[in-house]
Amino acid sequence: MKIAVAGAGIIGACTAWSAAKQRHEVTLFDKDTAMAHTSQSSSKLLHGGLRYLETGQFALVKKALHARxxxxxQAPHLCRPLELLFPIYQGRGRPKWQISAGTKLYDLLASGSGFPKSRWLDKAEVLKRSPTLLSDGLKGAFSFYDAQMDDSALGRWVVAQCRNLGVEVVENHKIETFDSLAGFDRIANAAGPWAMELRHTQGGRPAFTIDWVRGSHIFTDRPLNQALMLPIPGEKRVFFVLPYQGKTMIGTTEIRQDHPDADRPSESEIGYLIESYNAYHGDKLTAADISGAFSGVRPLLKSAANPSDATREWAFERVGNVLHIYGGKWTTAQIQGEAALAELLK
Ligand SMILES: Cc1cc2nc3c(=O)[nH]c(=O)nc-3n(C[C@H](O)[C@H](O)[C@H](O)COP(=O)(O)OP(=O)(O)OC[C@H]3O[C@@H](n4cnc5c(N)ncnc54)[C@H](O)[C@@H]3O)c2cc1C
Known part of the structure; x- marks a missing residue:
C-alpha cells in the first residue's frame, strides 16, 4: 500500500518503520524536522514508570518494562541501563513499605527483561554514592533499574532505519488537510500535540481529546554519578535528578496548557525544580547555577482531572482511510507503531 504518515516524532517514525518493514511504500512528513518537538524534550528515560503503578496502569508498565x-x-550506542535510587526519609513522602511493594511489583512485571532486580541500600551506601544528599532522617534507598537514552539521536536513528528501508522523509512540509494526500491508500495522523488540529480538518466529533501537559527540565553543569527519583515535598508527584551528558538534569513539571506548542520553561517551573532539588541536597542550587532548560508538551489522552494521574496509554480512531493516533510514550513507541500499522491495514 501507499502510506502517508503525518508527523516525524517517535510515534510517526515507528509507524513508518513498521510499515516499511512490511514493504509498504511509505512517505513520512513533518511540518518542521524529525524529532523537533516532544520526542527530543523527554526525561530521556526508557522506563516502565514506577509511579504509574500507583494509578493501576499495570499492563502499560509491563509493556514498557519489556520495551526497554x-x-x-537495537541501538546500544544510544541508550544504556541506568540504576536509580529512591531515597527514603523518616516522616517524609511515601512510607518505606509502600516503595518496597512498588519496586517488588516492578521486578515481577519486568521478569524476563534481563534487568537486575531492585534492592535496599543502607544509609552509608546511599551517602557514599550521593554525598550531597541530606543525611538527616535518611533511612536508606531502594535501588532499581531503568534505561537512559539520547532521545533526539535515538529518534533520528529510527528515521535513518526508515530511510534505509526506502521510506521517503519529507521535512518542512505541513499537512494542512488530508485532501493533499489523495494519492495515498492509507494515512496516519501521528502529529502528537497537533493531532487534534489535523483531526478537526475532518468532520464528526473526535472520539478522543488530547490533554496538552507541558513538562520542563533544568540543567546544572555539576557532574553527577548517581541517578535519583525523589518525591516532591508535599505532593504525590516525583521528580528525577539524572546524570546526562556530563551534567545534571532535573525534571519534570506537569503544567496543563490550552495549546500544542511548547512554551519556554517559566520562572515558576524553574523555581519549583530548584526548590525540589534543594529540599534533599546540601549543595543548594540558585538560579545562577542553571545552565540550561527545555520544555516539551505531552500529548496525553484526556483521562483524569489531575494530569499526573492521566493514562500514558494510547488510542486510535479510524475515520475513512485516516488513522488518528492519540497519546503514548517514547519507551513503547515501537509497539505502538506496530499496533498503529495493524489498525491502518484493516
Ligand atoms: C517533559 C516530558 C518528559 C517525558 N519523559 C518521557 C520519558 O522519560 N520516557 C518516555 O517513554 N516518554 C516520555 N515522555 C513522553 C514522550 O516524549 C512522548 O510520548 C513522545 O515523544 C510523543 O511523540 P509524538 O511523536 O507523538 O510527538 P512529537 O515528537 O511532538 O511528534 C509530532 C510531530 O508531528 C509534526 N506535525 C505536527 N503537525 C503536523 C502536520 N500538520 N503536518 C506534518 N507534521 C506535523 C510535528 O512537527 C512533530 O515533529 C515525556 C514527555 C514530556 C513532554
Missing part, C-alpha cells in the same frame, strides 16, 4: 530491552538491543 528492544531499544538496548
Amino acid at each position: 530491552r528492544f531499544w538496548l538491543g
Whole structure:
C-alpha cells in the first residue's frame, strides 16, 4: 500500500518503520524536522514508570518494562541501563513499605527483561554514592533499574532505519488537510500535540481529546554519578535528578496548557525544580547555577482531572482511510507503531 504518515516524532517514525518493514511504500512528513518537538524534550528515560503503578496502569508498565530491552538491543550506542535510587526519609513522602511493594511489583512485571532486580541500600551506601544528599532522617534507598537514552539521536536513528528501508522523509512540509494526500491508500495522523488540529480538518466529533501537559527540565553543569527519583515535598508527584551528558538534569513539571506548542520553561517551573532539588541536597542550587532548560508538551489522552494521574496509554480512531493516533510514550513507541500499522491495514 501507499502510506502517508503525518508527523516525524517517535510515534510517526515507528509507524513508518513498521510499515516499511512490511514493504509498504511509505512517505513520512513533518511540518518542521524529525524529532523537533516532544520526542527530543523527554526525561530521556526508557522506563516502565514506577509511579504509574500507583494509578493501576499495570499492563502499560509491563509493556514498557519489556520495551526497554528492544531499544538496548537495537541501538546500544544510544541508550544504556541506568540504576536509580529512591531515597527514603523518616516522616517524609511515601512510607518505606509502600516503595518496597512498588519496586517488588516492578521486578515481577519486568521478569524476563534481563534487568537486575531492585534492592535496599543502607544509609552509608546511599551517602557514599550521593554525598550531597541530606543525611538527616535518611533511612536508606531502594535501588532499581531503568534505561537512559539520547532521545533526539535515538529518534533520528529510527528515521535513518526508515530511510534505509526506502521510506521517503519529507521535512518542512505541513499537512494542512488530508485532501493533499489523495494519492495515498492509507494515512496516519501521528502529529502528537497537533493531532487534534489535523483531526478537526475532518468532520464528526473526535472520539478522543488530547490533554496538552507541558513538562520542563533544568540543567546544572555539576557532574553527577548517581541517578535519583525523589518525591516532591508535599505532593504525590516525583521528580528525577539524572546524570546526562556530563551534567545534571532535573525534571519534570506537569503544567496543563490550552495549546500544542511548547512554551519556554517559566520562572515558576524553574523555581519549583530548584526548590525540589534543594529540599534533599546540601549543595543548594540558585538560579545562577542553571545552565540550561527545555520544555516539551505531552500529548496525553484526556483521562483524569489531575494530569499526573492521566493514562500514558494510547488510542486510535479510524475515520475513512485516516488513522488518528492519540497519546503514548517514547519507551513503547515501537509497539505502538506496530499496533498503529495493524489498525491502518484493516
Ligand atoms: C517533559 C516530558 C518528559 C517525558 N519523559 C518521557 C520519558 O522519560 N520516557 C518516555 O517513554 N516518554 C516520555 N515522555 C513522553 C514522550 O516524549 C512522548 O510520548 C513522545 O515523544 C510523543 O511523540 P509524538 O511523536 O507523538 O510527538 P512529537 O515528537 O511532538 O511528534 C509530532 C510531530 O508531528 C509534526 N506535525 C505536527 N503537525 C503536523 C502536520 N500538520 N503536518 C506534518 N507534521 C506535523 C510535528 O512537527 C512533530 O515533529 C515525556 C514527555 C514530556 C513532554
